Amino acid sequence: MNQDELVEIAIEVDGEAAEAVVELFNRCNGGDWVEDSAAGEASGGGAVLESTGYDDLGNPLAGEYRMVVKTYLKPGPRGRRIQRKIEEGLWHLRLLYPMPEPVARIVKEEDWAHAWKRHYKPMRIGRRVLLTPAWEKPEPLPDDLVVRLEPGMAFGTGLHPTTRLCVAALEEWIQPGDSFLDVGTGSGVLAIVAAKLGARPVWATDIDPLAIRAASENALRNGIALAPEILHIQQGSIPAGQPGRFQVVAANILAEVLVGLFDGTYDTVSLAEPLAPGGRLILSGILEEKSEIVLSAAARYGLKEVERTQEADWVALVVRRENAE
Ligand code: SAH
Numbered sequence: 001m002n003q004d005e006l007v008e009i010a011i012e013v014d015g016e017a018a019e020a021v022v023e024l025f026n027r028c029n030g031g032d033w034v035e036d037s038a039a040g041e042a043s044g045g046g047a048v049l050e051s052t053g054y055d056d057l058g059n060p061l062a063g064e065y066r067m068v069v070k071t072y073l074k075p076g077p078r079g080r081r082i083q084r085k086i087e088e089g090l091w092h093l094r095l096l097y098p099m100p101e102p103v104a105r106i107v108k109e110e111d112w113a114h115a116w117k118r119h120y121k122p123m124r125i126g127r128r129v130l131l132t133p134a135w136e137k138p139e140p141l142p143d144d145l146v147v148r149l150e151p152g153m154a155f156g157t158g159l160h161p162t163t164r165l166c167v168a169a170l171e172e173w174i175q176p177g178d179s180f181l182d183v184g185t186g187s188g189v190l191a192i193v194a195a196k197l198g199a200r201p202v203w204a205t206d207i208d209p210l211a212i213r214a215a216s217e218n219a220l221r222n223g224i225a226l227a228p229e230i231l232h233i234q235q236g237s238i239p240a241g242q243p244g245r246f247q248v249v250a251a252n253i254l255a256e257v258l259v260g261l262f263d264g265t266y267d268t269v270s271l272a273e274p275l276a277p278g279g280r281l282i283l284s285g286i287l288e289e290k291s292e293i294v295l296s297a298a299a300r301y302g303l304k305e306v307e308r309t310q311e312a313d314w315v316a317l318v319v320r321r322e323n324a325e
Contacts, residue, residue, distance in 0.1 A: 004108060005075060005106050005107065005108060006072045006073060006074060006075070006106070006107055006108075007072065007073040007075065007079060007083065007104055007105075007106060007107075008070055008071075008072055008104065008105050008106070008107045009025075009070065009071050009072075009073065009083065009086060009102050009103070009104050010068050010069070010070045010102065010103050010104075010105075011068070011069055011070075011090070011099060011100065011101075011102040011103070012067070012068050012099075012100060013067060013068075013069060013097070013099050014067070014097075017093065017097035017098075017099050018067045018069055020093050020096070020097065021069045021090070021093065021099075022069055024086065024089040024090065024093065025069060025070075025071040025086065027089075028071075028082050028085045028086050028089065029071045029072075029073065029082050029086065071086070072107070083104070086102070087102070090102060121133070121136065122136055122138035123158055124144075125158065125164050125167040125168060125171075126167055126168040126170075126171035126172075127171055128141070128143050128144050128145055128171070129144070129145050129147060129167050129171060129193055129196075130144045130145065130146045130147065131147050131149060131158035131167070131189070132146055132147065132148050132149070133148075133149060133150070134148045134149060134150040134221060135150075145193070145196040145197065147189065147192050147193055147196060147222060148218070148221050148222055149187055149188075149189060149192075149218055149221075150187075150214070150217065150218060150221065158189060161311035161312050161314040162252050162284045162285045162286075162314050162316070163189060163190070163252060163284075164311060165284050165309050165310075165311055165314065165315075165316035166190050166250055166252050166282055166284045166316060167189070167190065167193050168309065169250070169282045169284075169307070169309065169316055169318055170190060170193050170194050170197060170248070170250065170282070171193075171197065172307075173248055173280045173282070173318065174194055174197045174198070174199050174248055175198070175247075176197070176198025176199075176200075177198060177199075177200055178198075178199050178200075178247040178248050179199065179200065179201055179202075179203075179245060179246045179247050179248075179276075180194040180195075180199035180201075180202045180203070180246060180247070180248045180249070180250070181202075181203045181204075181205075181239070181242075181245075181246040181248075181249045181250070181274055182194065182202065182203070182204040182205070182249075182250050182251075183205055183237060183238060183249065183250070183251040183253070183261065183271065184205070184206055184207075184211075184237075184251055184252060184253045184257075185204035185205060185206045185211060185215045185233065186206060186208075186211050186214070186215070186252075187211070187214050187215060187218055188204060188211075188214065188215030188216070188218040188219055188233070189218075190204075190250050190252065191203075191204035191215065191219070191231060191233070192218060192219055192222050192224060194248070194250075195219075195222075195224045195230065195231055196222070196224075199248065200229065200230060201228065201229050201230060201231065201232060202230070202231045202232070203231075203232045203233075203234070203239060203242075203246070204231065204232070204233045204234075205233070205234050205235070205236050205237060205238070205239060206235065206236075207235065207236065207237055209235060212233055212234075212235050215233050216233055219231050219233070236267075237261065237266050237267045238261060238266075238267045238269045238270070238271055238273065238274060239269070239274060240267070240268065240269045242273075242274045243273050243274065244273075244274070244275065244276045244277060244279075245274050245276065246274050246275060246276055246279060247276050247278075247279045247280070248279060248280050248281075248282070249271070249274060249275050249279065249280075249281045249282070250281075250282040250283075250284070251271060251281075251282070251283055251284070251285075252282075252284040252285045252316075253285045254285045254286075255285065255286045255287060255290035255291075255293060255294050256290075256293075257285075258271070258283055258285070258286070258294050258297065259293055259294060259297040262297040262298065262300065262301060263297065263300075270301060271301075272298070272301035272302070272303060272321070275303075275321050276321070277321055277322075278320070278321060278322075279320070279321050280306070280318050280319070280320055281298070281303060281318070281319050281320075281321070282316060282317075282318050283298070283316065283317045283318075283319065284314070284315075284316040284317075285314070286314065286315045286316070286317065287313050287314065287315070288310065288313050288314070288315050291308070291315045291317060294317060295317065295319070298317075298319045302321060302322060303319035303320060303321055304319060304320055304322065305317055305318070305319055306318050306319065306320045
């Protein structure tokens with residue numbers, strides 16, 4: 001076996017077992033890959049979550065889904081040790097969940113690094129947003145807003161339901177000239193869509209420096225200038241000193257994080273602060289059963305639900321600040 005080859009271990013499971021297998025693979029072998037074969041049919045591209053470091057949002061969907069969970073090992077004694085640990089772990093899990101034997105095969109390292117790209121094709125969202133991987137040549141309709149993305153290590157390819165729900169909400173709520181804040185911008189996908197819909201200025205933040213880099217590069221790739229009155233990207237969470245500044249705010253992070261953002265757990269500023277009177281806050285990354293904790297956090301800051309959309313188990317909530325508090 002050559003140095004540029006890897007052992008791929010793949011196992012097809014349902015949603016419940018997937019969670020346990022992902023946990024096992026992560027524990028034994030760091031990052032994991034999750035392929036969602038059901039979404040492959042539904043969205044015509046499949047959802048490979050390039051989730052290294054993002055397995056929070058990349059958690060497998062529960063329910064009817066059949067998924068393939070994969071992990072990759074370097075050849076050599078260490079790889080063999082990990083493989084044995086995985087096989088033992090799977091043996092134990094099989095006592096709890098019925099599942100097939102894992103399938104091991106040898107792949108080129110190159111294929112592994114680019115595997116997710118195979119599933120990442122131009123994708124239409126909402127009425128006219130066409131999300132396109134940077135290396136594809138899409139065929140847009142005359143009215144389409146083409147958004148080119150090279151996500152790199154940052155989350156936000158548009159493959160994940162939570163991103164798609166946000167893009168659809170932006171199409172609905174953003175009017176040209178609205179100011180927009182994207183908290184947790186990842187690849188910059190929502191900030192770029194908002195800028196293309198005419199939002200000015202757009203501010204985007206992320207605590208992850210890799211996301212800041214990916215978002216800046218993607219903005220330029222889409223012809224959006226990094227200038228204070230157009231798009232401003234900064235590392236961090238909720239910008240301080242901007243009360244009531246933004247007509248639309250979006251945060252696609254997990255429910256627990258959203259609650260923390262409202263209550264100022266991570267910052268001195270609440271997620272509610274930068275929202276303008278009458279403005280809309282789009283909250284995503286919320287598993288259905290967690291929507292109540294997010295809504296009650298929003299209510300503590302005078303924000304009421306105006307819309308709820310759902311894809312698979314993921315919910316996006318739009319809440320509104322009343323003009324008179
Ligand atoms: N907005 C993109 C990416 C969402 S992933 C999309 O809709 O697809 C969530 C992002 O939030 C990640 O890039 C992560 O680094 C960032 N993040 C996590 N906690 C955060 C916090 N407290 N403040 C700001 N960003 C945060």
